[in-house]
Amino acid sequence: MSKNLFExxxxxxxxxxxSDGSTQLFIGTHLIHEVTSPQAFGMLEERGLKVKxxxxxxxxxxHIVPTNETKEPYSDPLAQKMIEALRKNTQYQGIxxxxxxxxxxxxxxxxxxxxxxxxxxxxxxxxxxxxxxxGAFGAIAxxxxxxxxRDVLATQTMKMNLLKVRRININGSLGAGVTAKDVILHxxxxxxxxxxTGYAYEYGGKVIDNFSMEERMTICNMSIEGGARCGxxxxxxxxxxxxxxxxxxxxxxxxxxxxxxxxxxxSAEDAxxxxxxxxxxxxxxxxxxxxxxxxxxxxxxxxxxxxxSLPVELQSSAREALEYMGxxxxxxxxxxxxxxVFIGSCTNGRLSDLKEAAREIRGRKVSPHVTALCVPGSxxxxxxxxxLGLDRIFTEAGFxxxxxGCSMCLAMNPDKLVGRQLCASTSNRNFKGRQGSPTxxxxxxxxxxxxxxxxxxxxxxxxxxxxxxx
Amino acid sequence: MKDKTMALEKIxxxxxxxxxxxxxxxxxxxxxxxxxxxxxxxxxxxxYLFYDIRKNDDGSEKEHNFNQERxxxxxxxxxxxxFGCGSSREHAPQxxxxxxxxxxxxxxxxxxxxxxxxxxxxxxxxxxxxxxxxLSVSVEEDPIQEITIDLxxxxxxxxxxxxxxxxxxxxxxxxxxxxxxxxxxLIENAAEVDKVASKLSYVNTAG
Numbered sequence: 001m002s003k004n005l006f007e008x009x010x011x012x013x014x015x016x017x018x019s020d021g022s023t024q025l026f027i028g029t030h031l032i033h034e035v036t037s038p039q040a041f042g043m044l045e046e047r048g049l050k051v052k053x054x055x056x057x058x059x060x061x062x063h064i065v066p067t068n069e070t071k072e073p074y075s076d077p078l079a080q081k082m083i084e085a086l087r088k089n090t091q092y093q094g095i096x097x098x099x100x101x102x103x104x105x106x107x108x109x110x111x112x113x114x115x116x117x118x119x120x121x122x123x124x125x126x127x128x129x130x131x132x133x134x135g136a137f138g139a140i141a142x143x144x145x146x147x148x149x150r151d152v153l154a155t156q157t158m159k160m161n162l163l164k165v166r167r168i169n170i171n172g173s174l175g176a177g178v179t180a181k182d183v184i185l186h187x188x189x190x191x192x193x194x195x196x197t198g199y200a201y202e203y204g205g206k207v208i209d210n211f212s213m214e215e216r217m218t219i220c221n222m223s224i225e226g227g228a229r230c231g232x233x234x235x236x237x238x239x240x241x242x243x244x245x246x247x248x249x250x251x252x253x254x255x256x257x258x259x260x261x262x263x264x265x266x267s268a269e270d271a272x273x274x275x276x277x278x279x280x281x282x283x284x285x286x287x288x289x290x291x292x293x294x295x296x297x298x299x300x301x302x303x304x305x306x307x308x309s310l311p312v313e314l315q316s317s318a319r320e321a322l323e324y325m326g327x328x329x330x331x332x333x334x335x336x337x338x339x340x341v342f343i344g345s346c347t348n349g350r351l352s353d354l355k356e357a358a359r360e361i362r363g364r365k366v367s368p369h370v371t372a373l374c375v376p377g378s379x380x381x382x383x384x385x386x387x388l389g390l391d392r393i394f395t396e397a398g399f400x401x402x403x404x405g406c407s408m409c410l411a412m413n414p415d416k417l418v419g420r421q422l423c424a425s426t427s428n429r430n431f432k433g434r435q436g437s438p439t440x441x442x443x444x445x446x447x448x449x450x451x452x453x454x455x456x457x458x459x460x461x462x463x464x465x466x467x468x469x470x
Numbered sequence: 471m472k473d474k475t476m477a478l479e480k481i482x483x484x485x486x487x488x489x490x491x492x493x494x495x496x497x498x499x500x501x502x503x504x505x506x507x508x509x510x511x512x513x514x515x516x517x518y519l520f521y522d523i524r525k526n527d528d529g530s531e532k533e534h535n536f537n538q539e540r541x542x543x544x545x546x547x548x549x550x551x552x553f554g555c556g557s558s559r560e561h562a563p564q565x566x567x568x569x570x571x572x573x574x575x576x577x578x579x580x581x582x583x584x585x586x587x588x589x590x591x592x593x594x595x596x597x598x599x600x601x602x603x604x605l606s607v608s609v610e611e612d613p614i615q616e617i618t619i620d621l622x623x624x625x626x627x628x629x630x631x632x633x634x635x636x637x638x639x640x641x642x643x644x645x646x647x648x649x650x651x652x653x654x655x656l657i658e659n660a661a662e663v664d665k666v667a668s669k670l671s672y673v674n675t676a677g
Contacts, residue, residue: 012670015662018655020643026666028673036559038510047653052663056673064508078508085510119672129558129582145560145586146512147651155656157663159589161640193495194552197581227555229581254675261671293495293555313551313599317494410504410557419527431499431556438503438522 002268005121005234006165006200009140009265013123015157025160029117029124029139030057030152031108032095034064034082035412036127040149041089053156054094058117061086061100062107063412067375067402070100079413093153106378106404109133109346113217114380116246120235120262125152130346130428132223135232136216137239138265140200142230163229164198164274169205172281177463179356180215181348181426181446183207184222185287186279189297192314196228199274202267203233207281213242214352221347222428225294234266286462289430289444290333291321296430300449300461303332324432325441326420333443333459339421341372341454342435343399345409348426348447349377351384357447358390360455360466366398367457373415374399375407399454411436424453480648481591484573484619486545489535490606491520496549497556498583502565504557515561516568540613548606549576551599554583563587573619575626575635577602588641591650595619596636597626605633621646 223231416436
């Protein structure tokens, strides 16, 4: 049988087999940010090591940046200390840093593709689990810990165990009002939060083929929520068109050479997979979470499952989730009031997400008791959105229009839930306390569903609210 | 630079008292909430381990094993399935280690957490659901007993017997050979690294 993309990329980047049987893998592109890198730079310093390939590491600041203040020093001195540490470390080591003054700063997984740094056939690592996002381009991209950030800085390699590959086909087509976010929430609901342990996920099928690059990024982004260390889509004409002429994409003859190589990496028709799973696009509905992990999802028009209908191994988690969320088994979430709506994050903070949300929010008003935030994924996304007037559409509707960053996805900056607030969120994790309040609650959903929640002030089916529109 | 590479401990067993942390899918946000990661070193993280599991909003203590004196001094964590899922933050295993824990027993681990922990010399071993329950119940009843995680014999011993443990072969090898921090091995292959790099067009044409 022929090889899949993962196997081909792995082979090209394999340096050696280590004594314990694992692989030393070359990491072609390394992305860093302020939270998980300072300790790694400290470890290098301790050992007297320099960064081996400084031109293959790119930095930005995203987790701690406030989204409503521009002046430094920031009101949070710890945040200020972290951004300054990154400035110092990148300058000392000769690493490109997309700082807040660059006009290119943003969430690391938005910036990489936007700059054309992310390319097919690369191995990419970043001290952030959502690095899987870059797989949308046919890269093999891993989230890593800080000691591995150190390893990559010092050697441009890291230690990895080989993964199996599971092909996930989304066949047919999606119904109206069903988006990429619904597809990945559906996959997580069906395969579970640890179903992907030991696997790379290769996404394919007609639905994925028809997706834009930004939709593919939304899918790959949440691979890690399914336990898969990485997720990817084979590169195609859309991938190449997206990359062409981006700042870090190859140019001229190098572009032509790259194209030939990228095409050669695509999984063969008869490629080997360790597992294949098929979903029908038509079976996927707007999907939301009801619990405390991203696999605890339901179609919006179905009730929360009863405990006894769940497999035994999921029952105790489900009980814990219901208690935390204050929901009951068998309850429908339609009509549940929300306190906060958050549109943004590396999952859904790109221009297409904001356009989709703006299309529906135009001429409508955010429900008076709802706090609604729209946080663009990068300064470039913000700039493009503002050029299109999206910022005005959002603010006229009652949304707060913020500056780029991770914001309320993980609430390391001042954007946090308060108390037991319930948030309709386009982010990727509904863990207990994730959005900054130890008792805060999150319902994950698509931007379209989040807009519907903002307008009505409660969980509702976006398809019903927006049905009269094209 | 070379004299910095002290030989690493060969980790063949961990012995100590244990504490059960009930629940499946305990994510790294719960192990160390993001608000405690505003730091440029890992120092002091142990203090915030499982903060929101241990404490209420007002700082008072919740009812949890961590707040019971009978579990004080435990050095081995016992938890459910998919432990350490979510964020790749190494702050999670760092907080566990800095709080004085030397090993984790669970029914399963998320991969990034497992890799991060192994690289710190914090063994993470898997027991079957049934065996994990047996162990947790026994520890709840008698928290003073000593548990031994034996990586050579691949078993967990407790007062009522021994339970077979699972551990990824390469992780086990790395721990017992004292090669769990791979940096020196990675550095020593520099010539091979450059050879691979030289064949990658994107590494050579950019920058």
